[in-house]
Amino acid sequence: AQEGSVAANPQAEDEAYVCPVTAGSSQLNLDFDTGSADLWVFATDTPSSESQGHNLYDTSSGQQIDGATWDITYQDQSGSKGVVFSDTVVVGGVTATSQAVEAATSVSTQFVQNTGSDGLLGLAFSSINTVQPQQQTTFFDTVADSLAAKLFTADLKKGEAGSYDFGYIDDSKHTGDITYVDVDNSQGFWGFTAGGYSVGDDTSAGGDSIGSAIADTGTTLLYVPSSVASAYYQNVDGAENDSSQGGYVFPCSNTLPDFHVAIGSGVFTVPGSYINYAPTDSSGSTCFGGLQGGDGQSLSIFGDIFLKAHFVVFDQTQDSPRLGFAPQ
Numbered sequence: 001a002q003e004g005s006v007a008a009n010p011q012a013e014d015e016a017y018v019c020p021v022t023a024g025s026s027q028l029n030l031d032f033d034t035g036s037a038d039l040w041v042f043a044t045d046t047p048s049s050e051s052q053g054h055n056l057y058d059t060s061s062g063q064q065i066d067g068a069t070w071d072i073t074y075q076d077q078s079g080s081k082g083v084v085f086s087d088t089v090v091v092g093g094v095t096a097t098s099q100a101v102e103a104a105t106s107v108s109t110q111f112v113q114n115t116g117s118d119g120l121l122g123l124a125f126s127s128i129n130t131v132q133p134q135q136q137t138t139f140f141d142t143v144a145d146s147l148a149a150k151l152f153t154a155d156l157k158k159g160e161a162g163s164y165d166f167g168y169i170d171d172s173k174h175t176g177d178i179t180y181v182d183v184d185n186s187q188g189f190w191g192f193t194a195g196g197y198s199v200g201d202d203t204s205a206g207g208d209s210i211g212s213a214i215a216d217t218g219t220t221l222l223y224v225p226s227s228v229a230s231a232y233y234q235n236v237d238g239a240e241n242d243s244s245q246g247g248y249v250f251p252c253s254n255t256l257p258d259f260h261v262a263i264g265s266g267v268f269t270v271p272g273s274y275i276n277y278a279p280t281d282s283s284g285s286t287c288f289g290g291l292q293g294g295d296g297q298s299l300s301i302f303g304d305i306f307l308k309a310h311f312v313v314f315d316q317t318q319d320s321p322r323l324g325f326a327p328q
């Protein structure tokens with residue numbers, strides 16, 4: 001049975017975390033994204049005008065899947081599209097033979113400019129993989145039956161390398177018990193129900209329920225219902241929801257309160273220091289919040305601001321999928 005561990009390296013300001021992956025004969029740094037299900041890469045097929053500064057997948061090592069194409073658009077409207085090869089992919093010593101490697105023939109400007117990432121490795125459910133006419137499986141689904149245990153864990157960290165482990169739980173990476181909750185994967189995501197919340201010294205998480213949420217390692221921030229974000233920033237002097245800046249900002253001199261949320265039988269805390277995400281400009285006087293209101297959607301997105309404060313288990317060992325959360 002296979003098991004392995006790979007470093008999750010934070011890009012600037014923990015905007016994303018990239019991991020070293022071998023695809024065929026090529027070494028790439030990929031953004032592991034539990035919110036999507038395509039493994040796509042910058043490749044020798046990518047126009048050179050779009051691939052400068054990126055490591056490239058050499059398609060000569062793969063077998064092109066005849067007629068297969070893909071086209072993906074992310075939440076922020078960035079995206080890419082291309083053709084598909086079957087090749088060997090190795091992550092932390094775990095080997096997927098005949099893995100669909102989606103080679104980009106076009107990428108949006110955001111990806112062109114983000115030279116720290118050579119593509120994405122999707123870890124959502126394969127039901128939302130975009131390859132047509134025959135849908136392909138994620139890396140995790142490809143190797144699942146060969147793993148010692150059908151699960152992977154995410155141990156992201158603030159400002160330093162964390163890890164993704166496949167096939168086992170490393171109990172040295174978490175303190176206390178792991179709290180498990182049921183997952184609704186009907187939309188292809190690691191969906192769960194978040195309970196009440198509280199702010200600062202009130203650790204009860206007794207407030208209104210946050211409701212439906214997804215665990216999304218590919219999203220940088222923590223998006224909650226607008227009423228929850230508003231209630232949080234009532235506790236922050238000088239905070240305002242500035243649409244020209246894209247959300248809540250506040251004087252960087254603030255000490256932000258912690259944010260507590262009930263999930264299953266546990267209460268999980270995001271330290272206020274994690275919610276002071278980054279200055280909005282070089283003067284460093286105004287800072288952007290790591291907790292923001294969703295754009296009217298009913299779905300909360302528990303991105304890296306939340307995930308990097310915890311040890312998270314993405315578990316398919318049972319008849320139905322579940323998520324586990326534990327303090328690090």
Ligand SMILES: O[C@H]1CN[C@@H](c2nc(-c3ccc(C(F)(F)F)cc3)no2)C1
Nearest residue numbers: 033035036074075078110111114218219
């Ligand atoms: O779509 C949802 C699925 N998970 C979230 C996600 N978003 C990205 C992304 C990565 C890199 C870039 C770019 F480099 F700046 F272009 C853009 C978006 N990756 O996962 C949102």
